[in-house]
Amino acid sequence: METIAKQSGNIVGDTKKYIINTARRLFSKYSYLGVSMSDIAKKLNITKAALYYHFAGKAEIYENVIDNVFNDLNLSIAQAMSESTTDKKLHRLIKNYLDFGFKEKNLIKSLVLKLSPNEAKITKHITRSREQIVNLIQPVIEEVSASKKLTEKVDSRLLTSLLTSMMDGLLLEYSFLNKKIDSEKISNQIIAFLFQN
16 A cells, blocks of 8 residues: 555656646746746646646746756756866856856746736745855855955955856846857856956
8 A cells, every 4th residue: 555655656746847847848938927827738738727736826836947947056056066176166166057047048037037026925936046056156255265365355245146146147148149158268257357366
């Protein structure tokens, strides 16, 4: 009996993952506002009722998509931590962030998402996810600042915010212009700009 319950739990879990992955592709292409529950159900070839069996609504699906996107970004940033020197960590962190953001349109679309006040929960969810990314990047910025022996005391939180804003702005610009991003070159230029002695 326990095996049947476990298998049933796996099926529901797998179904939810499939729904989230399908919705992620739709949101990436059309944005949160451009996708309805009917669109998701149609893409999955199921009824809306079947979709509502697994999720309370589009907002819940989107929160799961955002969680997946930011978890993938976390993993990409965490890869940079394996670099041997502080400079290499920072370079790879910026490069990975830009490469991921350029590939993952949901990240870009979450930056410019304007929602009605009754959807404030999604905005808070995105803000919390972005805060986790900043918390992951800040120790690298502190390490770089310490290694550069900057003449002025630098607020690492502000510098981290400047870095992420700069990267997000570049991703938005390149996305709108439909232009390929040279993450290697841009990483070098950002580092030179922010940490010139």
